[in-house]
Amino acid sequence: MDTFLQQIINGLTAGSVYAVVALGYTMVYGIIQLINFAHGEVVMIGAMVAFTVINALVPYGLPPLAIVLIGAGCAVPICMLVGYGMEKLAYRPLRHAPRLAPLITAIGVSIILQHVALLIWSRNVLAFPQIIPSRTYMVGGAAITTIQIAILAICFGLMAALAILIYRTPLGTAMRATAQNQQVAGLMGIDINRVIAATFVIGAGLGAVAGVLYGTYYGLAQYTMGSILGLKAFSAAVLGGIGNIPGAMLGGVLLGIVEALGAGYIGDFTDLCQYGWLAGSISACDGGGHFVLFGSNYQDVFAFLVLILVLVFRPSGLLGERVGDRA
Amino acid sequence: MTNWRARPAVRWTGVFLVAFSLAVLPFALAQVGTTWVRITDYAILYILLALGLNIVVGFAGLLDLGYIAFYAVGAYTYALLASPHFNLHLPFWIILPIGAAIAALFGVLLGAPTLKLRGDYLAIVTLGFGEIVRLFLNNLSQPINITSGPQGIARIDPFHIGDFSFSSYQTIGGLTFSGPIKYYYLLLLVMLGVIVINLRLQDSRIGRAWEAIREDEIAARAMGINTRNLKLLAFAMGASFGGIAGGMFSAIQAFISPESFILVESVMVVSMVVLGGMGNIWGVILGALLLSFIPEVLRWTVEPIQQALFGRMLIEPEVIRMLLFGLAMVLIMLFRPAGLLPSSVRKRELTQETL
Numbered sequence: 001m002d003t004f005l006q007q008i009i010n011g012l013t014a015g016s017v018y019a020v021v022a023l024g025y026t027m028v029y030g031i032i033q034l035i036n037f038a039h040g041e042v043v044m045i046g047a048m049v050a051f052t053v054i055n056a057l058v059p060y061g062l063p064p065l066a067i068v069l070i071g072a073g074c075a076v077p078i079c080m081l082v083g084y085g086m087e088k089l090a091y092r093p094l095r096h097a098p099r100l101a102p103l104i105t106a107i108g109v110s111i112i113l114q115h116v117a118l119l120i121w122s123r124n125v126l127a128f129p130q131i132i133p134s135r136t137y138m139v140g141g142a143a144i145t146t147i148q149i150a151i152l153a154i155c156f157g158l159m160a161a162l163a164i165l166i167y168r169t170p171l172g173t174a175m176r177a178t179a180q181n182q183q184v185a186g187l188m189g190i191d192i193n194r195v196i197a198a199t200f201v202i203g204a205g206l207g208a209v210a211g212v213l214y215g216t217y218y219g220l221a222q223y224t225m226g227s228i229l230g231l232k233a234f235s236a237a238v239l240g241g242i243g244n245i246p247g248a249m250l251g252g253v254l255l256g257i258v259e260a261l262g263a264g265y266i267g268d269f270t271d272l273c274q275y276g277w278l279a280g281s282i283s284a285c286d287g288g289g290h291f292v293l294f295g296s297n298y299q300d301v302f303a304f305l306v307l308i309l310v311l312v313f314r315p316s317g318l319l320g321e322r323v324g325d326r327a
Numbered sequence: 328m329t330n331w332r333a334r335p336a337v338r339w340t341g342v343f344l345v346a347f348s349l350a351v352l353p354f355a356l357a358q359v360g361t362t363w364v365r366i367t368d369y370a371i372l373y374i375l376l377a378l379g380l381n382i383v384v385g386f387a388g389l390l391d392l393g394y395i396a397f398y399a400v401g402a403y404t405y406a407l408l409a410s411p412h413f414n415l416h417l418p419f420w421i422i423l424p425i426g427a428a429i430a431a432l433f434g435v436l437l438g439a440p441t442l443k444l445r446g447d448y449l450a451i452v453t454l455g456f457g458e459i460v461r462l463f464l465n466n467l468s469q470p471i472n473i474t475s476g477p478q479g480i481a482r483i484d485p486f487h488i489g490d491f492s493f494s495s496y497q498t499i500g501g502l503t504f505s506g507p508i509k510y511y512y513l514l515l516l517v518m519l520g521v522i523v524i525n526l527r528l529q530d531s532r533i534g535r536a537w538e539a540i541r542e543d544e545i546a547a548r549a550m551g552i553n554t555r556n557l558k559l560l561a562f563a564m565g566a567s568f569g570g571i572a573g574g575m576f577s578a579i580q581a582f583i584s585p586e587s588f589i590l591v592e593s594v595m596v597v598s599m600v601v602l603g604g605m606g607n608i609w610g611v612i613l614g615a616l617l618l619s620f621i622p623e624v625l626r627w628t629v630e631p632i633q634q635a636l637f638g639r640m641l642i643e644p645e646v647i648r649m650l651l652f653g654l655a656m657v658l659i660m661l662f663r664p665a666g667l668l669p670s671s672v673r674k675r676e677l678t679q680e681t682l
Contacts, residue, residue, distance in 0.1 A: 035447045090657055093661055098664075101660045101664050103390065103450060104660050107597070108654070108656030108657040111591075111649055111653030111656070112653035112657070115649045115650050115653065118646055119642065119646060227590065231455060231458070234451060291470050300458070300462055301459055301462055304456070304458060311448060311452060312441075312443075315448070
């Protein structure tokens with residue numbers, strides 16, 4: 001029970017970060033049907049910028065929370081600029097091109113961003129300074145840290161703010177209209193280019209925050225972190241139904257939990273020694289040994305597995321209406 | 328230029344010239360350094376990969392971002408069946424077909440659940456598939472050691488027929504054949520075979536069916552084309568070429584590890600196909616040659632230039648190479664979306680505005 005609850009808490013924390021990243025994918029997809037491959041790299045750049053700023057500020061003896069906030073405060077506008085730039089330079093000219101073209105451009109942009117980051121921040125794994133004093137609380141036999149609580153609060157706060165933005169403001173209405181039908185929205189007096197650019201900028205800003213949270217949570221950042229995180233977040237977006245904002249939130253949280261539970265239990269499930277009829281024939285099992293087929297090092301496989309299963313059995317995702325094979 | 332095809336004399340002279348220069352090439356390169364022969368060998372491997380991927384992406388129009396997984400499957404099949412790791416030493420002409428078959432099987436495994444998906448979804452799923460294969464290669468060292476994990480497999484057998492080994496020095500008729508030169512001729516032979524297969528495929532019933540699927544799947548189905556089987560066939564054929572290339576890579580390199588099959592490699596093969604011109608065999612070959620040789624040329628020029636200008640290395644050639652890749656992909660899509668040597672059909676398709 002303890003492990004179970006603990007994995008749920010860990011999964012919820014990671015999942016809420018996935019959800020915030022997934023929002024960036026799903027918003028862009030919803031509005032121009034583009035998988036923005038480079039979104040993961042935006043998240044990475046957010047983490048990196050925050051790392052630099054936080055490291056630079058540590059010696060000045062500011063309160064830790066202020067340092068992290070300033071770090072995030074620098075990361076968000078820089079990422080927004082990156083998001084705006086790539087939309088303007090790489091995607092906008094291709095808006096009416098066949099689908100394959102912007103997708104390949106997106107891969108190119110992602111390679112460029114990754115290697116620019118490599119030039120600036122080197123190949124090494126950067127260790128985030130652990131400045132926030134972490135206190136641990138016990139909840140029903142499982143531990144939850146202050147950082148986890150903060151991440152959950154920030155992520156759910158962001159999701160709520162985004163929901164308000166999308167469903168309660170003129171910009172949100174314009175975004176939803178553009179997503180439904182660009183041409184008609186344009187005829188109604190909506191500046192399509194502005195709305196699409198805004199979508200990219202908002203998505204990038206969310207990504208930046210997610211990057212900072214991810215960095216402080218795991219304590220690490222590297223120029224390659226964006227691709228795997230991006231893939232997971234994309235899987236989350238597909239799980240919830242791509243193009244669907246509440247879906248991305250749900251998908252992210254679910255994916256985090258599935259991953260944590262999977263990593264927590266796969267070792268036990270695939271330990272052949274616990275199956276009596278097999279244990280007799282495996283010498284490693286003698287004297288309480290283990291013969292684990294798949295350990296928690298397969299954690300990253302779960303996201304892809306979820307992605308493939310969803311696409312096969314319910315391509316529209318949990319909450320989505322769009323279908324995967326729409327021509 | 329007008330009708331050289333119609334003049335057999337000119338045509339055969341051209342063919343002879345190309346054949347002669349291809350035959351002499353390794354010896355000319357060996358004068359500069361055996362490294363360059365080796366680089367040419369790897370370039371041919373990339374041509375094989377790009378041609379294999381071209382079947383999937385160029386002919387059938389299915390964007391596969393995990394293609395390197397099939398290369399990995401072929402490479403590991405060879406490594407496991409011809410190395411001290413399991414103490415198996417089967418000859419290559421048995422393993423290569425096995426590797427191709429296993430890779431084809433993986434291709435079908437990947438294709439079957441993803442056939443319904445549209446282009447960009449497919450791209451992500453194949454990307455995920457490639458990563459899964461790599462994760463398994465990395466982790467299948469426990470509890471039974473199958474792949475040796477991140478350490479990889481070493482001391483893989485070179486190709487050999489009887490006593491004739493492809494990796495050793497040998498002097499035949501006054502000419503010194505080094506290992507890479509022998510592999511060069513073998514690779515050249517395989518490449519010619521693959522090119523012929525590709526050319527014949529393109530104009531065959533199957534090739535035209537693929538083209539129809541690429542252009543409009545629903546219309547193709549309405550015309551009675553079995554889209555499911557043909558897409559699976561494209562996956563399987565593309566994968567089997569990758570498997571063969573992987574087996575040869577394994578033997579030439581004599582050492583493999585999961586590091587060789589990372590996502591960047593998949594992206595690189597995709598960029599070769601895209602840069603050269605999707606669907607056009609000669610374009611794809613050009614793309615593969617450019618992207619194999621430019622980085623090497625960079626490696627040999629950028630370093631000394633930086634040393635001379637700044638006294639130290641500021642930017643590694645590897646990083647410059649990747650930056651150029653990324654930039655090339657973006658710029659090609661913006662300004663020449665059909666590639667350097669576009670296929671005629673693709674050109675028409677990409678310049679048309681879709682609604």
